[in-house]
Amino acid sequence: MMEVVTRPIRVRNAVRFLFRGGEVVLDRFSPRATVLDWLREEMRAKGTKEGCAEGDCGACTVVLARLKAGALAYEPFNACILLLGQLDGAELITIEDLAKGRELHPLQRAMVDHHASQCGFCTPGIVMSLFAAYHSGAPQTYSALCDQLAGNLCRCTGYRPIIAAALETCNGAAGDRFAATAGSRAVALAALADREDVFVGDEAAFFAAPASPDSLAALYARFPDATLVAGATDVGLWITKQLRDLKRIIWLGRVAGLDGVRPIADNAVSLGATLTLEDAAPLLGAIHSDLGELLRRFGSKQVRASGTVGGNIANGSPIGDLAPALIALGSRVVLRKGTEIRALPLEDFFIAYGKQDRDPGEFVAAVETPRLAAHQHYRAFKVSKRLDEDISAVMLAVRVDVDGRRILGARIGCGGMAATPKRAANAEQALIGVSLDKQVSWRAACAALSQDFAPLTDQRASAAYRMTVAANLLEKALLEISGASTPTRIGMLHAAE
Incomplete structure (x- = not known):
């Protein structure tokens, strides 16, 4: 530690x-x-x-x-x-x-x-x-x-x-x-900027805004039942729709450095927990254009100006788009409790619906995201009823590591397919050794998604639709990575000319 x-x-x-x-x-x-x-x-x-x-x-x-x-x-x-x-x-x-x-x-x-x-x-x-x-x-x-x-x-x-x-x-x-x-x-x-902590109220009910990671860690250790708020795009609905009477709120927006971006070892980048989605968009887009497009469709300008990288991870939503996209990249989440800091693979952070591997008083400090190496290919897709400002029915991201035209390994992250953002372990295993030149060899991986997920039917999509779309998206990603001339996106239709 x-x-x-x-x-x-x-x-x-x-x-x-x-x-x-x-x-x-x-x-x-x-x-x-x-x-x-x-x-x-x-x-x-x-x-x-x-x-x-x-x-x-x-x-x-x-x-x-x-x-x-x-x-x-x-x-x-x-x-x-x-x-x-x-x-x-x-x-x-x-x-x-x-x-x-x-x-x-x-x-x-x-x-x-x-x-x-x-x-x-x-x-x-x-x-x-x-x-x-x-x-x-x-x-x-x-x-x-x-x-x-x-x-x-x-x-x-x-x-x-x-x-x-x-x-x-x-x-x-x-x-x-x-x-x-x-x-x-x-x-x-x-003149308003200072390095003072803000604490309005008393121990029974307060709004607090720590000014440093140390102050945040100490305050949250003292009040582990307090509600952490970054952008309030989720917590705000607890108040307006669920009518929760939140007594203790700790806002992270003043914590110096918690929105920081810095390079780390192994060609990776650390994204601070309070980095807004709007500010994260060009950074993630530089890793791959699909991430830039995913962030462009992430809520609205208002939501992206408020919502944060850490907030989208910490709420553990099964339909949060950022988690599966970063899981496919091989990202890690960094957690802090008191003076101790630990990191774990992002997919291991999500235990069950509404439950994450986070102790009382522990908070998300950063997300560490690898950049792509020369032998790695990445795709991310979001499927929703509306193009803009809509919740995903299915979100799928995939990274494949190749040697020439042979797949050495794969990471597949999915959202909307389970109670948590989740990797598709069986589909990943089925892709090992597969040739990018033999489309028929991909079928086992697409079929293996049914072993990885048992999606629900809700107002956004049926279980059958979700499973079919997920398989189609995996095939679509492999088609693009293989360099096939068949257009897979509206913007690529010129390729058929």
Whole structure:
């Protein structure tokens, strides 16, 4: 075991953030309070709407501005599942803040001019998502705007006039009052940054935000029954849908270095537990393009800005997409409890439905992911009813190690096929020694999936459908890896010409 040296740190008893030109200091609030409830009930800011209350429809979208690498970054968030304490150190921007007096923001004016709003209920959230794109610093394309709006529903106009309004304004040259005041606002945000732990409440009920891994380890050891929150994309639904009265919450968003990325031995990379899915996307995409595409379809912009690598692993969902994708790569999960750190293969972390190999007071610190060697090939596929912002019916990822045209070994990770993300051990064994040039020799591996899994039937898919799709996806991966000319994806249809 590796030991970690702990150090004392100061404690702050209030959450601080910027809102409408001033600093808000909250030293008394419910740990389970959401940003949406605070805005609508406390601040009477009714422009931010509640639609689904689970982070799907985007009607509640707000923007948080934070300092990242010394520059202001604007990101959209679902206020309905964002905890109030998660605002610490950020600037909260809502739909009411965009206009200057009676002068509409350029985005709002373009939405009017292009007749892009009818009933208007979801329009505030749409505008706020586009506001984040407006301040991205790069001109937006049609496809990029489709991704930007994947988490915003509109049932009135369709998206054509909305995207037309966005293309007209999101040209990379932000010219609003937020751009004009960026310098002073950055200074104000920097002044909020400190290395103090945050603890609001008492031992019976609190919202805590440790500032260091040492503080987190000590606090969680003291309160092992507390709920750990990274992005709250899952925990938020415990509050809004399951109505859980969470008394003790430890937010990981202020833990210095827990979102770090660093190279480690054997050509691998360590991804910190609180690294957001949005920030992880280019890093994983650099390992393989399928991982980049998987992350592009992972929820929405709002979800990826909140959700984290460690959170998606720690919740142990059988339909979480990241776990099977990383299992196929051969990733490890790094856990910490007190001063002790251990690591284990990612597939061994999942024991049963809702149960992981994690002791009380132990938390996910990082995920170590190998890069691909020259003799390794990788594919990952997600099948869902909707292309965007949908839960997988089946997720399959495969890595094969080859010697020439012969498969030396394989790792197959599947989601949606069992009570946990799981390897397909029998299918992997059946691939050893198989030739990439003999498609008929792959059939045993595809058939062996039925020995590895006994999937359930639910509202997303039947058991028979899941088994058929999984076998087809494995064959599809092998077809692509073998270099067959037969197109397997819509974007590859030109290969048939």
